[in-house]
Amino acid sequence: MRVLLIGSGGREHALAVGLAADPSVERLTAAPGNPGIATVADLREVRADDPAAVAALAVELAADLVVIGPEAPLVAGVADAVRAKGIACFGPSAAAARLEGSKAFAKDVMAAAGVPTGRSHACTTPEQAAAALDEFGAPYVVKNDGLAAGKGVVVTSDREVALEHARDCGRVVIEEFLDGPEVSLFVVTDGTAAVPLMPAQDFKRVADGDEGPNTGGMGAYAPLPWAPADLVERVMAETVMPTLAEMRERGTPFAGLLYVGLALTGKGPRVIEFNARFGDPETQVVLALLASPLGGLLHAAATGTLADLPPLRWHGGSAVTVVVAGHNYPGTPRTGDVISGGEQPGVIHAGTARRADGALVSAGGRVLSATATGPDLAAARAAAYALVDGIKLEGSHHRTDIALGAVEGRIKL
Numbered sequence: 001m002r003v004l005l006i007g008s009g010g011r012e013h014a015l016a017v018g019l020a021a022d023p024s025v026e027r028l029t030a031a032p033g034n035p036g037i038a039t040v041a042d043l044r045e046v047r048a049d050d051p052a053a054v055a056a057l058a059v060e061l062a063a064d065l066v067v068i069g070p071e072a073p074l075v076a077g078v079a080d081a082v083r084a085k086g087i088a089c090f091g092p093s094a095a096a097a098r099l100e101g102s103k104a105f106a107k108d109v110m111a112a113a114g115v116p117t118g119r120s121h122a123c124t125t126p127e128q129a130a131a132a133l134d135e136f137g138a139p140y141v142v143k144n145d146g147l148a149a150g151k152g153v154v155v156t157s158d159r160e161v162a163l164e165h166a167r168d169c170g171r172v173v174i175e176e177f178l179d180g181p182e183v184s185l186f187v188v189t190d191g192t193a194a195v196p197l198m199p200a201q202d203f204k205r206v207a208d209g210d211e212g213p214n215t216g217g218m219g220a221y222a223p224l225p226w227a228p229a230d231l232v233e234r235v236m237a238e239t240v241m242p243t244l245a246e247m248r249e250r251g252t253p254f255a256g257l258l259y260v261g262l263a264l265t266g267k268g269p270r271v272i273e274f275n276a277r278f279g280d281p282e283t284q285v286v287l288a289l290l291a292s293p294l295g296g297l298l299h300a301a302a303t304g305t306l307a308d309l310p311p312l313r314w315h316g317g318s319a320v321t322v323v324v325a326g327h328n329y330p331g332t333p334r335t336g337d338v339i340s341g342g343e344q345p346g347v348i349h350a351g352t353a354r355r356a357d358g359a360l361v362s363a364g365g366r367v368l369s370a371t372a373t374g375p376d377l378a379a380a381r382a383a384a385y386a387l388v389d390g391i392k393l394e395g396s397h398h399r400t401d402i403a404l405g406a407v408e409g410r411i412k413l
Contacts, residue, residue, distance in 0.1 A: 001295055004058050005030040005041065006048050006078065007069030010323075010350030010369050011280035013037050015069060015294070017348075018287045022295035029061055035360055036342075036349025049073045051081035058087050065090065065299050068256075071147055074276050075101040079256070088302040092276050095252040099243075100259075100276040103145045103173040110271060113246035115239045117271040120175040129166035132174035133159055143273075145171040153214055178263035178270050181411050183224065184282045185232065185260045187240050188297060191253035193306040194240055195297070196232050198222050198289060198314060200282040201406070206330055208401045215330045216366055219402030221320045221377060222285040226411045227264070235260060235269050243274070255301060264413055284348050284371045285319035320384040321371040322402050326351065327395030329365035334395060337362045341391040346371050346384075362393060378407045 001024050005016055013036045019025050020040040031054070033043035044061075046053050049072045058066050066082045068074055068091035077094035091097075098105045104122040109115075121132040122145065133140050140162035144152030154165040155177070166172045182204075186197040200222035206212035228234075239260060247254040259275035287294065291313040300306045326333035333351070339360045342352060348371055351364020368391060372383030381403045388398055405411050 001025050001064045001299065002027045002062060003029070003295060004061055004063040004066045005037075005069065006046070006054055006066065006073055008032050008034045008037070008048070009070065009280060010348045010366065011278050011283045012069040013348045013350070014283045014287050014371075015067060015278065016041050018290065018294035019067070022293040024293060025295040029063075031057060034349045035352050035354050036347070049076040049078065051076060051078045054078045055081040055085050058082050059085050063087055065295070065302055067091070067298055069277060071097070071100050071275065071277050074256075075147060088299060090256055090298040090302045092254050092256040093252065096247060096254040096256075097276040099247075099254065099274040101147060103143050103273070104171075106274045107173060109243060109246050113242035115242060115271055116268060118176040118178045120173050122171070122173050123166060124171050126163065126167055129163060129172060129174060133162055136174065136176045139177045141175045141177050142166050142169075143173045143175065144169040145173055155214070178265055178272060180263045180265040181226070181413065182272065183227065183231070183262045183264060183269075184220075184279050185235055185262060186278060186282070186286060187236070187258045187260065188301045188306065189240075189244060189255060189258055190301045190304045190306040191244065191248065191255040192304075194236065194244060194258075195306060195309070195312060196236055196240070197286050197312070199224050199227055199231060200286050202279065202282050203399060203402055206325075206399075208399050213330055215325070217279070217281045217323065218325070218399045219320070219322045219369070220282045220285050221318065221380070221403035221406065222282070222289060223318060225377065225406060226409075226413070228413070231264075231269065235262065238269070239271055255304075280350070281321045281323055281369050284321040284369055288319040288371055288373050289315045289317070291315050315373070317373055317375045318377040318380040319371065319373045320377070320380040320403050321348070321369045322384050322388050322398055323366050324368045324370065324388060324391055324393060324396050324398045326362045326365055326367050326393070327397075329397075333362070333365040335362050335364065337394045337396075339367065339391065339393045342368055344387055344390055346387050347391065367393060367396065377403055381407060
């Protein structure tokens with residue numbers, strides 16, 4: 001099977017590692033890729049959110065499967081353009097990708113499907129935003145209605161900060177705050193059949209103790225020793241299958257990766273958000289534990305044959321990933337700093353580039369993620385931080401408490 005992977009971040013590097021390990025994948029090409037992905041795939045230049053360019057590259061490569069990593073190409077309709085060429089594509093149509101592309105649309109689908117989620121209001125004026133904030137009270141949750149690369153959400157007890165974010169975004173969804181541990185569940189689907197992957201937990205705040213602004217994610221771990229035994233079964237029954245049915249009813253079936261962001265509240269799991277693709281950095285830990293061939297799984301979803309696939313197999317133990325971020329992230333990051341230790345096994349590349357002299361340098365906010373497995377969560381965590389210790393990047397920062405609460409048994413429902 002010839003596979004074309006679209007994207008250039010940490011999620012795509014993790015996907016590339018998984019695809020390259022699948023014996024059925026005879027050729028793997030990534031576009032535009034990054035230096036880490038280049039160690040397991042051929043790289044080609046393409047603008048990831050240009051439907052015609054991606055489709056033309058897929059035809060040129062005679063690809064059997066195109067896997068679209070980031071959200072922007074999905075919302076732009078890249079999957080539609082690829083499928084129009086008769087090539088199987090893992091990723092939802094532009095119409096279905098609105099589940100991530102518009103928070104208001106996602107809330108409308110949830111309401112129609114009876115999905116358990118927080119109350120919310122879509123707001124387009126400062127007056128509407130102020131009224132919604134007053135209705136729900138603090139802590140205030142204000143979400144940019146459109147794509148914001150994981151940084152469009154503000155959760156604050158400061159009403160003026162919440163109002164300012166609403167004004168800056170223009171169109172927002174303001175929600176009631178959902179209290180409880182957060183969980184990410186990835187579900188592979190062909191639009192009808194659906195296969196859940198292993199739940200993971202990521203860390204959105206930039207600093208230890210969940211302090212500071214939201215980021216795209218500073219680390220993750222799996223599995224979750226504290227999660228209810230029936231969590232996945234319940235979310236599939238209450239959220240995933242009704243959502244897929246509602247999307248089919250609307251004539252826009254969702255096929256690809258449905259990311260369900262959850263809060264485990266006192267009243268049970270509640271949906272915080274949907275995404276239309278693998279999450280970063282949870283992908284790093286979930287795929288590190290997946291024993292089933294990744295290419296076969298994604299191809300089955302892309303060709304409507306997921307129901308014929310045997311049950312997924314998983315490695316034992318745990319996985320932890322710790323993100324190493326560039327200077328000033330999540331503000332405008334400094335780039336061009338030389339990296340050492342980036343070629344260690346288990347180090348996933350996100351914002352990296354090769355300089356003309358061959359040096360590996362930073363090229364984004366989340367630069368690398370150190371990913372390790374172990375027989376238990378404590379061992380995996382120790383191994384991940386040992387990898388971090390071997391990475392040198394001037395001005396970089398990382399959280400020191402990824403998975404610590406779970407290791408110490410401090411996460412309570």
